[in-house]
Amino acid sequence: MNDSTPLAERLRPNTLDELAGQQHLTGANSILRTAIENGKVPSMILWGPPGVGKTTIANIIAHNLQVPFYQLSAISSGVKDVREVLENAKKQVGAVLFIDEIHRFNKGQQDALLGAVEKGIVTLIGATTENPSFEVNSALLSRCQVYVLKPLNRDDLNALLQEAIKRDILFKELPIELKETEALLNISGGDARKLLNLLELCVNTLSEKSSKEIIITDDVVMQIAQQKIALYDKKGEQHYDIISAFIKSMRGSDPNAAVYYLARMIEGGEDVKFIARRMVIFASEDIGNANANALLLANTTFDAVNKIGYPESRIILSQCATYLASSAKSNASYVAIDEAITLVKKTGDLPVPLHLRNAPTKLMKQMNYGRDYQYAHNYERSFAGQEYLPEKIIGTKFYDPGSTPREVELRKFLKSLWKEKYNY
Template sequence: MNSSTPLAERLRPENLDALVGQKHLTGKASILRTAIEAGKVPSMILWGPPGVGKTTIANIIAHTLNVPYYQLSAISSGVKEVREVLDNAKKQVGAILFIDEIHRFNKGQQDALLGAVEKGVITLIGATTENPSFEVNSALLSRAQVYVLKPLTDVDLRELLQVAIKQDIYLQKLNIELKETEALINISGGDARKLLNLLELTASSNSSKGGEIIITNDLVIKTAQQKIALYDKKGEQHYDIISAFIKSMRGSDPNAAVYYLARMIEGGEDVKFIARRMVIFASEDIGNANANALLLANATFEAVNKIGYPEARIILSQCAVYLASSVKSNASYVAINNALAFVKQTGDLPVPLHLRNAPTKLMKNLGYHKGYEYAHDYEHNFAGQEYLPEEISGTKFYEPGKNAREEETRKYLRTLWKEKYGY
């Protein structure tokens, strides 16, 4: 490895003794260490937060057992890549396949692994930040042991920083004093990979001045603000980018929408989260101005769940471009908000008797359903009857938007209701 290799990769341990944290799994006499030392590890799912050692443990297992090792990312790999690995593994003995973010594989992609796991063609190690009970097929889950990794403690993270300064051949050349660690730990969010790379960035960015590099909270924050654009799926960037994505589509700019979509995809955003927001957008911001928008957005949600990354990016892009380029209306969104506010103000007004169900004789005697006019018995399927409670008769909640489709709706409603609702 050279200096262009990230610090987190340069420091990745090759044995369990060098691993920081996860002692409940890898400490002396622990279940995973015992299996590794016996040379027989089961297929497994490693479940835990980002940057706590899932990939490292998989690497240690492969290195300790000295077996063929394949690594795929569910974000960028599909069934084709999985099958290529399985074809190669059939010619080898004891091959390990590590799949990062395995929860992003759809059912078809996960099913492609079943036979090979059952027959022992590969030992599968899947890594996930999501609860495997919900995100991994039950058939695959039943064939794997689930190991839960714990968040790294502040003590673990400080130990990792000291290890980096003392052991990395490039950081050793710099005169580094680790005076404060709070900013390093807080900004990295407990992710060891981010922690080490931020340490290296801070040190290298200030090494040109010569002399001792004193790592303080202020120095780390200043460096991070200048050089880092982190996409944190649970942090501020997560909300900023999705907000920019929605506002770009609302502003009818497909170019900006695709840009922010790419930012989310590149950052590993959950495909379901992106698609779900587009379904909401189709109804909230387009509505009946173009009813096909909701149909396409819903079809997109279904499709990307079946397809998964990387191909899902194409479907997401098609939908985002369509929504951004569509005529807009928030009339239905405003209508329900108006109605909800009105209900809160007026309470439970009585439903007119002629609109009530009358399943019993008593209800019929009380006048339930009496006088109800069945719309289809009238010309143009319209009876012109009162449907709102008497106290709010004539109240308008829905105001059609100023677009071709809803102007047709306005004209039709005006023909039916005349001046009653002011259409």
């Protein structure tokens, strides 16, 4: 087997009929198929998990419309690359520009596309694994149709495996038996490209050992996968293992382990915003009021890396990660809201005390809405000591400060106000 083209590329569909899954978009009389058949494809954002056909759909559109097709990756392309494509597109008719991982473009890069899309210089097809509502400029998003691609189901993936064995120019000449597929499906996680890459890895490894028979079982797949799959796959199992180790290292107050796993993610090409977003959550979930500055720094970090990007963002991420790991820890706020939500689900919509209700109408005032409310700032220490919880759950304590110095001060303050009511 000396063909260097990967199996996933050799099997890439050329028509919508060959595409696995996505029948809601590409089936008979579907929106996207109708648009392609009519030759009137709008600018669009294809949103879905990895390996479900986003790039393939873009290629099929360009092939069917027979128009100039440009492809950029947001990981490696900048504003200069975008402008160069747009200049070339001005000299052509109906050019399509496909941008993979468009969510990684910053505001300036996305703005560079806006005018060309508005004027019809290019039809933009953006692919993203992230919610475009959060990651794509609203002005650009408003000029694009958003099509949601669904994860491939097990039937789709099994059919893809069978097709690879029967149709691929190299595989169809080999004595391949797919005895078991569970491991292939589980490791690939619904990603067709990863599934085919793993199948190819298994076939190549087994064919080196024997030319008589290539029997693929779950045990064989697991052995080969553990030996040869890349150490960091930002969309696979390692993606979740490494971010989990990163979070747990910060929670365990080990800045050395935290920065190590941060380096693993950076070297693996992890999205800078994904890392920063997790640190914002961590700052509140695991540090909270033990050090309120943690949330401020984490949020500032998210804003900063969003503007700057790699490679400089590694320094900002490291500063934040080591600070969070070195900070006092508390999950009291996290526990408080979960306990409150649990009680809300259990007790339903308990009536709000009358003195806390708003009274915008005369009738509501006659019903004593807001009548006995005590404005806290009119009292000493800005504390009225009034009852704020519904009658049924009076005295329930959700927030219980931890033992860090800052929380001890909070506990003392609350106890001085509420005395024995909440047992602070």
